Amino acid sequence: MAHNQTQTKPPEPADTATRRNGILVALSVAVLFVSPQLVTMSRAVANLPVSAAAVAWGRTHGGTCHIHGDLTVSCSHMRDGYANGGTTVGNVWLYGDKGGTERQRHEIRHSDQWAMLGPVFPALYGAECARTAGDYHRNVFERSAGLHDGGYLP
Numbered sequence: 001m002a003h004n005q006t007q008t009k010p011p012e013p014a015d016t017a018t019r020r021n022g023i024l025v026a027l028s029v030a031v032l033f034v035s036p037q038l039v040t041m042s043r044a045v046a047n048l049p050v051s052a053a054a055v056a057w058g059r060t061h062g063g064t065c066h067i068h069g070d071l072t073v074s075c076s077h078m079r080d081g082y083a084n085g086g087t088t089v090g091n092v093w094l095y096g097d098k099g100g101t102e103r104q105r106h107e108i109r110h111s112d113q114w115a116m117l118g119p120v121f122p123a124l125y126g127a128e129c130a131r132t133a134g135d136y137h138r139n140v141f142e143r144s145a146g147l148h149d150g151g152y153l154p
């Protein structure tokens with residue numbers, strides 16, 4: 001039985017191609033819209049154990065803790081229990097009175113570092129402090145979090 005293998009595919013109707021393009025555009029828009037929420041959720045889930053401990057720590061040291069829309073927590077007005085102007089542990093920013101949106105943006109980047117590196121992050125941060133002899137301007141984690149936002153630059 002002879003069979004012709006060289007049949008050509010019939011052209012798609014224009015409305016099928018248009019529908020396919022519409023679906024692709026809708027999926028692209030959905031990914032762009034949903035992805036920030038995925039990042040926020042992933043960071044919060046990855047940091048949850050240390051964040052829970054940090055909130056307990058913050059409250060123990062007199063902090064007033066508030067959760068934000070991006071699932072980070074700021075514990076302000078702490079008597080003590082934080083280093084420098086403030087310390088981020090997981091998704092929790094522990095500090096006294098050096099708040100502000102720029103600082104918060106800086107600390108959220110530290111939360112991202114916690115989420116990416118996990119419990120190894122404090123050791124790596126400490127090693128980086130040793131490598132740079134405490135010069136935060138050369139510290140890769142501080143540079144990545146933004147020196148200006150962190151208050152390290154005028």
Ligand SMILES: [Zn+2]
Nearest residue numbers: 106142145150
């Ligand atoms: Zn920092």
